[in-house]
Amino acid sequence: MSKDRSLSFINRCRRSRSFVVGGAMTAFLLMCAIISLFWTPGSAYDITIANRFLPSSANHWLGTDQFGRDIASMLMTGTQNSIVVAVVAVSIGLFIGVSLGLLASAKRGWTEEIIMRLSDFSFAFPAILSAIMLTAILGPGGVNSILAIGLYNIPVFARLTRGTANSIWAREFVMAARASGKGRLRITFEHILPNILSIIIVQATILFAIAILAEAALSYLGLGTQPPEPSWGRMLNEAQTLMFLDPMQAIYPGLAIAIAVFGLNLLGDGLRDILDPRLSRKR
Amino acid sequence: MTTESNSVPVLEVHDLVRHYRLPRESLFAEPGHVFALNGVTFEIHKGKSFGIVGESGCGKSTLARNVMALEPTDSGSVKILGKEVVGLSFDQLRPLRQHFQMVFQDPYGSLDPHHNVGRIVAEPLAALGAISKAERESRVHDVLLSVGLKPQDVSKYPHEFSGGQRQRIAIARALITHPELIVADEPVSALDVSVQAQVLNLLKDLQDEFGVTYMFISHDLAVVEYLCDEVAVMYLGEIVEKGRTEDLFETPAHPYTRILLDAVPKPGSGQKRERIKLKGNVTGQTEQRVGCAFQDRCPMAQDVCREIKPPLSPVAKDHLAACHFSDSMTEKR
Amino acid sequence: MSLLNVKDLSVILATNEGPARAVRNLSFRLNRGETLGIVGESGCGKSMAALALMGLLPEQSETLGEIKLDGQNLLEKSDAEMCQIRGNRLAMIFQEPMTSLNPVHTVGHQIMEPLRLHRNMSENEAKAEVLRLLDRVGIPNPKERIDNYPHQLSGGQRQRVMIAIALSCQPDILIADEPTTALDVTIQDQILELIQTLVREEGMALILISHDLGVISENTDNILVMYGGCAVEAGGTAQIFEELIHPYTQGLFAAMPKLGRARGGRLVTIPGTVPDLMGLPMGCTFTDRCPLATEVCRNTPPPIVEVKPLQFVACHHLDEARTRKTEELFS
Numbered sequence: 001m002s003k004d005r006s007l008s009f010i011n012r013c014r015r016s017r018s019f020v021v022g023g024a025m026t027a028f029l030l031m032c033a034i035i036s037l038f039w040t041p042g043s044a045y046d047i048t049i050a051n052r053f054l055p056s057s058a059n060h061w062l063g064t065d066q067f068g069r070d071i072a073s074m075l076m077t078g079t080q081n082s083i084v085v086a087v088v089a090v091s092i093g094l095f096i097g098v099s100l101g102l103l104a105s106a107k108r109g110w111t112e113e114i115i116m117r118l119s120d121f122s123f124a125f126p127a128i129l130s131a132i133m134l135t136a137i138l139g140p141g142g143v144n145s146i147l148a149i150g151l152y153n154i155p156v157f158a159r160l161t162r163g164t165a166n167s168i169w170a171r172e173f174v175m176a177a178r179a180s181g182k183g184r185l186r187i188t189f190e191h192i193l194p195n196i197l198s199i200i201i202v203q204a205t206i207l208f209a210i211a212i213l214a215e216a217a218l219s220y221l222g223l224g225t226q227p228p229e230p231s232w233g234r235m236l237n238e239a240q241t242l243m244f245l246d247p248m249q250a251i252y253p254g255l256a257i258a259i260a261v262f263g264l265n266l267l268g269d270g271l272r273d274i275l276d277p278r279l280s281r282k283r
Numbered sequence: 284m285t286t287e288s289n290s291v292p293v294l295e296v297h298d299l300v301r302h303y304r305l306p307r308e309s310l311f312a313e314p315g316h317v318f319a320l321n322g323v324t325f326e327i328h329k330g331k332s333f334g335i336v337g338e339s340g341c342g343k344s345t346l347a348r349n350v351m352a353l354e355p356t357d358s359g360s361v362k363i364l365g366k367e368v369v370g371l372s373f374d375q376l377r378p379l380r381q382h383f384q385m386v387f388q389d390p391y392g393s394l395d396p397h398h399n400v401g402r403i404v405a406e407p408l409a410a411l412g413a414i415s416k417a418e419r420e421s422r423v424h425d426v427l428l429s430v431g432l433k434p435q436d437v438s439k440y441p442h443e444f445s446g447g448q449r450q451r452i453a454i455a456r457a458l459i460t461h462p463e464l465i466v467a468d469e470p471v472s473a474l475d476v477s478v479q480a481q482v483l484n485l486l487k488d489l490q491d492e493f494g495v496t497y498m499f500i501s502h503d504l505a506v507v508e509y510l511c512d513e514v515a516v517m518y519l520g521e522i523v524e525k526g527r528t529e530d531l532f533e534t535p536a537h538p539y540t541r542i543l544l545d546a547v548p549k550p551g552s553g554q555k556r557e558r559i560k561l562k563g564n565v566t567g568q569t570e571q572r573v574g575c576a577f578q579d580r581c582p583m584a585q586d587v588c589r590e591i592k593p594p595l596s597p598v599a600k601d602h603l604a605a606c607h608f609s610d611s612m613t614e615k616r
Numbered sequence: 617m618s619l620l621n622v623k624d625l626s627v628i629l630a631t632n633e634g635p636a637r638a639v640r641n642l643s644f645r646l647n648r649g650e651t652l653g654i655v656g657e658s659g660c661g662k663s664m665a666a667l668a669l670m671g672l673l674p675e676q677s678e679t680l681g682e683i684k685l686d687g688q689n690l691l692e693k694s695d696a697e698m699c700q701i702r703g704n705r706l707a708m709i710f711q712e713p714m715t716s717l718n719p720v721h722t723v724g725h726q727i728m729e730p731l732r733l734h735r736n737m738s739e740n741e742a743k744a745e746v747l748r749l750l751d752r753v754g755i756p757n758p759k760e761r762i763d764n765y766p767h768q769l770s771g772g773q774r775q776r777v778m779i780a781i782a783l784s785c786q787p788d789i790l791i792a793d794e795p796t797t798a799l800d801v802t803i804q805d806q807i808l809e810l811i812q813t814l815v816r817e818e819g820m821a822l823i824l825i826s827h828d829l830g831v832i833s834e835n836t837d838n839i840l841v842m843y844g845g846c847a848v849e850a851g852g853t854a855q856i857f858e859e860l861i862h863p864y865t866q867g868l869f870a871a872m873p874k875l876g877r878a879r880g881g882r883l884v885t886i887p888g889t890v891p892d893l894m895g896l897p898m899g900c901t902f903t904d905r906c907p908l909a910t911e912v913c914r915n916t917p918p919p920i921v922e923v924k925p926l927q928f929v930a931c932h933h934l935d936e937a938r939t940r941k942t943e944e945l946f947s
Binding site (some may be wrong): 338339445446447448475476477478479480481483484487502503504505506508509532542543544545546547548549550551 | 657802804828832834857873875883886
């Protein structure tokens with residue numbers, strides 16, 4: 001790739017406001033997660049009843065909860081959890097779903113029919129309900145909630161991939177590739193995938209946000225990340241009973257979830273604008 | 284260029300048939316069919332340009348895809364350099380593909396926007412199997428020069444070129460394997476007049492230089508007349524007239540050809556000329572009829588046209604027409 | 617007084633890279649019953665000029681100059697007034713009859729709408745008028761077709777319906793922007809003939825826009841040749857084809873393959889490509905592709921000279937353009 005091409009890509013990134021804002025919010029969360037691996041302002045695990053319900057101060061930036069744990073530290077450590085769950089769950093959906101979608105679109109006929117009917121079938125079950133069902137069967141815990149969310153993502157990616165890939169298969173440059181003697185597998189990787197990648201990336205960022213929400217929801221119900229591992233969803237859950245006593249305890253994790261979801265959605269919007277080839281037409 | 288009319292034709296198409304099945308309209312209804320090609324026969328000799336003209340829905344693009352073996356053929360035969368390609372599997376076809384290449388209509392849709400020019404142009408080399416990087420680069424270099432592009436353009440992307448230049452890229456792609464046959468499906472219809480002339484001249488020059496054979500599909504009769512040695516006129520999936528360009532355009536033996544020629548607006552000829560006019564639209568692709576394909580719109584149609592299908596038969600040397608009244612057509616002029 | 621008098625019309629479009637002059641100082645007149653052809657390649661400004669007449673330019677654009685219809689400047693009219701004028705006095709048909717018709721309404725409904733809106737007809741009157749109009753534009757069995765949806769009609773029939781809608785309010789001027797470009801030659805022939813007949817019989821004026829010199833030549837009284845937003849040559853159709861003067865007009869005509877010309881010769885080509893509005897010189901827009909261009913062409917807009925009675929050419933090198941043959945010019 002030539003140097004000025006990558007330069008123009010950076011310029012386009014700068015021009016999209018939603019990409020910049022969304023990217024900054026996402027980067028902020030990522031940094032929190034990384035920093036929390038080495039350092040947190042207090043301890044997210046130490047239970048010191050004496051320190052319970054402390055207001056925010058230099059020692060405890062956002063105060064402490066009913067067990068005396070440092071809320072800022074719990075939020076930061078919880079970011080790790082959310083990110084891990086979201087990344088793994090979306091990756092499961094991405095790899096399996098995109099592969100199935102590409103396969104359906106390249107083979108057509110019965111293969112496509114079976115893959116699409118199966119994904120229709122899985123759409124019939126509400127996502128969060130099936131996740132609850134699955135964790136109820138497999139037992140609660142981080143890994144199982146990842147699995148549950150990831151499974152739900154597969155048909156979403158499969159449908160999207162197959163739909164957009166089909167429209168690329170109908171283009172003349174694909175016909176030209178076939179006239180060059182290229183097989184369906186090779187065309188899939190050389191022509192189809194690069195042309196649908198931008199749409200998939202955008203969808204991934206949106207599903208990333210949904211996965212974070214889903215993880216929070218499962219943890220809230222006690223089916224996700226298990227104590228003592230801090231999690232945004234469980235923090236919300238625990239704060240629920242103290243709503244009137246210490247409302248900030250519920251607001252902080254709520255804000256964290258909102259920032260993550262909002263930031264990722266903005267990032268997705270921005271990416272869609274940037275990756276749109278029409279914007280790169282003029283130099 | 285030597286004329287080798289005795290040698291094996293570059294392309295031989297015999298009685299090619301292609302029918303598409305339409306989706307069922309209801310569960311119990313018989314699915315309909317589109318009769319896109321109903322027995323098309325012609326051959327093209329080396330170094331010649333064979334034009335195929337007709338209006339939308341006459342089956343000319345289907346013919347291109349079938350000649351290029353891009354979709355299954357129902358029956359008939361397509362021989363390229365004497366080798367039958369109908370019925371071959373995709374893998375069996377691959378080594379043959381270097382001999383026949385295609386140029387598409389839309390210079391925007393036929394180039395992958397994510398590939399640079401070097402990669403686009405080199406694509407058909409895939410059919411040749413292993414080839415060294417140096418060999419590939421030198422071929423791309425040469426072919427870009429011969430279509431009038433700069434060798435430095437290899438690292439650019441399609442969006443950096445105008446429509447005419449993109450069509451040059453597409454032509455370079457078709458040329459890179461040194462094919463005997465290039466099937467060009469409306470290669471200049473999307474271009475502006477001033478750019479179209481450049482591309483037409485380029486196609487002519489390439490033919491003189493490499494002796495390549497063209498199967499040239501167009502709805503524009505003037506373009507076909509300019510470029511082609513022979514012409515076939517198609518109507519509803521059949522060739523209704525075929526012959527050397529000058530014969531066919533000077534003494535059309537089928538009323539449809541005559542009407543097509545008359546319908547072309549001629550610049551500088553003043554206001555409307557006298558001519559035969561055509562009623563109605565191209566219809567009836569979904570029914571198989573008895574008699575002549577053109578009967579519904581023909582101003583000369585008689586009872587015999589509705590009962591007996593006129594065969595494609597000679598009206599003069601190398602000039603065939605499928606009309607019961609072709610003799611009176613040629614006399615009229 | 618002319619029916620339509622356009623003076624120094626300029627259209628400036630706001631683009632990402634700054635303002636682009638899509639039409640530059642265009643002037644022409646059109647009388648009742650006259651037909652004017654505007655010919656040029658993509659990006660020459662012909663469609664933009666038409667949209668400016670209709671007051672249908674995109675929001676981010678600026679229109680300068682004067683468009684006088686019966687002495688009233690259309691550029692000073694409010695949106696509501698323009699709406700009335702568009703319905704009653706100016707009508708336009710477009711290239712793509714499929715996208716100009718609403719797919720969810722029957723064609724009858726779509727023709728009836730302007731009748732009820734602009735001509736205050738009752739349901740029954742309007743229906744009778746629709747039948748009359750469909751018959752007028754040559755659609756067989758109008759009684760059945762009235763209940764058809766656009767997708768049930770062929771391309772030619774859809775363009776006929778578009779013409780019926782344009783006719784419905786008895787406009788003074790019909791603007792047809794590439795009305796037959798999407799159609800086959802035989803259908804093009806029918807549609808152009810229909811437009812001709814209607815214009816003659818209804819006493820309308822016609823502005824026919826096309827990239828095809830042949831279409832323009834056979835269907836208009838006067839021609840305006842545009843390049844890069846400017847009119848480069850204008851005059852009576854027959855007269856212009858007698859002697860093409862501007863290098864661009866000469867080149868355009870010679871670059872066109874023409875039926876009946878001997879094979880074997882080469883087409884004349886104009887070097888370069890159809891220009892991008894952004895990079896055009898301040899002077900003559902054809903400078904970069906013109907074999908006669910000199911420094912003066914780039915910087916000074918050429919004067920519009922009346923070479924013969926009512927034939928106008930905008931070129932700095934008129935004499936040279938007239939004395940040298942086209943093949944010599946572009947070789």
